[in-house]
Amino acid sequence: MSMAEGATPRLDALTTKGRAFLGTRHAILAGAMSWVSERHLVSAISNAGGFGVIACGAMPPELLAAEIAATAALTDKPFGVNLITMHPQLMELIAVCRTAGVSHVVLAGGLPPGPAVAAIREFAKLIAFAPNLAVARKLLRSGVDALVIEGSEAGGHIGPVSLAVLAQEILPALPEATIFAAGGIGRGEAIAALVEMGAAGVQLGTRFAASAESIAHEAFKKAFLRAPARDAVASVQLDPRLPVIPVRALRNAGSEAFMAKQREMVAKIEAGDVALAEAQLEIEHFWAGALRRAVIDGDVENGSVMAGQSVGMVTAIEPVADIMHSLVTEAEAALARHMTPDGTTR
CATH class of the missing domain: 3.20.20.70 (Aldolase class I)
Incomplete structure (x- = not known):
């Protein structure tokens, strides 16, 4: 049995x-x-x-x-x-x-x-x-x-x-x-x-x-095989005015892109160009797109390789x-x- x-x-x-x-x-x-x-x-x-x-x-x-x-x-x-x-x-x-x-x-x-x-x-x-x-x-x-x-x-x-x-x-x-x-x-x-x-x-x-x-794309899976635990890092909240739920993913250029996206949204909030709720929604859309690039397209450098x-x-x-x-x-x-x-x- x-x-x-x-x-x-x-x-x-x-x-x-x-x-x-x-x-x-x-x-x-x-x-x-x-x-x-x-x-x-x-x-x-x-x-x-x-x-x-x-x-x-x-x-x-x-x-x-x-x-x-x-x-x-x-x-x-x-x-x-x-x-x-x-x-x-x-x-x-x-x-x-x-x-x-x-x-x-x-x-x-x-x-x-x-x-x-x-x-x-x-x-x-x-x-x-x-x-x-x-x-x-x-x-x-x-x-x-x-x-x-x-x-x-x-x-x-x-x-x-x-x-x-x-x-x-x-x-x-x-x-x-x-x-x-x-x-x-x-x-x-x-x-x-x-x-x-x-x-x-x-x-x-x-x-x-x-x-x-x-x-998931073979490149996505192979990124998992290469990564030690310490490479799965949580995103950092840059500004308390823009509360974002942390996301854990493998460290790559996509991680840096998220920091840039936060800076962009904080600047828009300061300028009065977007409301807080709109900014948070745009952050979520960023993650959805970045995850798709990694999982479906296999872009494990610029996409979000979410992993525990x-x-x-x-x-x-x-x-x-x-x-x-x-x-x-x-x-x-x-x-x-x-x-x-x-x-x-x-």
Whole structure:
């Protein structure tokens, strides 16, 4: 029997809640990565026993509907959709998910609006991001079904606190909640430690972004293979008048271009040429374009090669099924050192 078929009794015992919530073989949720988390990667992750998540990003409703249908054609396993709260057509996108029979919706990019929470909970399980314990409690009170606590080690848009701290702050305080830990996870030993602390499961992005099934350009994947952890750096906010969410990506000329873009927007704000909200939106459009240049066009020097600090653990371009097998095998081996098969401590 292979590991994917069921030989992970200790890991299974500790992730019972997470696996039941997702409806999957393993409580491994895929991070939603714009341009990367589309039908091919999402279906591959779900088919390998994890939980794939479509990154809606800036998609209009009709494009999201097509992506959901195309993903469903490639897998009969559960998968979800990640929606950005600031999307101007958020409620229409939620309606698309409802019509398509989506079972899980992930809301990212800020506190979920009340109407969106209510609409999603009529047909799907709702997952949201909690950057601290106070917000975690607020989200659970508002009706969110599960949380992701994502540390600053993650790739893409990040919060200010590491997963090591978030896990200690939030997991013991909310033992009944369904919480997935994310940020910098690259090996099964970390998964084992986090589920022992009380996580229902984990979320990974970087390992999957460089997988064989990922549609990312070969140059994008090869940049992952070359990069040590220290090359995945967070962007810096130049001026407090222009609040920007930090983004973690591999250091390159694109990083410098973002600094120049911030200086340009600050100058426009000072001159009264743009309002703050417009400036922030333009920053987000900058990131979307820079990410597309790297992922789709393979311009890894001028584009944004978003990656978490676990990038140093990406040593080969592997099939998703092999990545999943490695993760659960490593986790089970780590747990076996001090646990019986039913999940109790020796």
